[in-house]
Amino acid sequence: MVIPFVAVVGGVAVLGRSELLVAGIPIVYFWVFLWFVLTTLCLAASWYLFDHKDFEDEEEPGEKPRAEREV
Numbered sequence: 001m002v003i004p005f006v007a008v009v010g011g012v013a014v015l016g017r018s019e020l021l022v023a024g025i026p027i028v029y030f031w032v033f034l035w036f037v038l039t040t041l042c043l044a045a046s047w048y049l050f051d052h053k054d055f056e057d058e059e060e061p062g063e064k065p066r067a068e069r070e071v
Contacts, residue, residue, distance in 0.1 A: 004039040008032060 011031040022030040 001042075004035055004042055007038070008035045011035070 008031075012028055015028040015031055018027050020027040
């Protein structure tokens with residue numbers, strides 16, 4: 001969560017007074033909206049790389065309990 005925070009806050013600080021346009025919108029708005037998507041990707045990558053193993057044994061919704069599957 002540090003990377004998205006620093007990127008958004010730093011980007012707004014650096015690009016806040018810029019008059020550049022990207023696809024017809026100010027670059028600072030583009031930067032913030034871009035980081036909505038990039039934050040989601042960072043969180044997904046973090047989950048797959050670090051936390052995914054902790055949830056391997058959990059059952060999916062609608063799935064039969066493990067005891068019934070093994071019988």
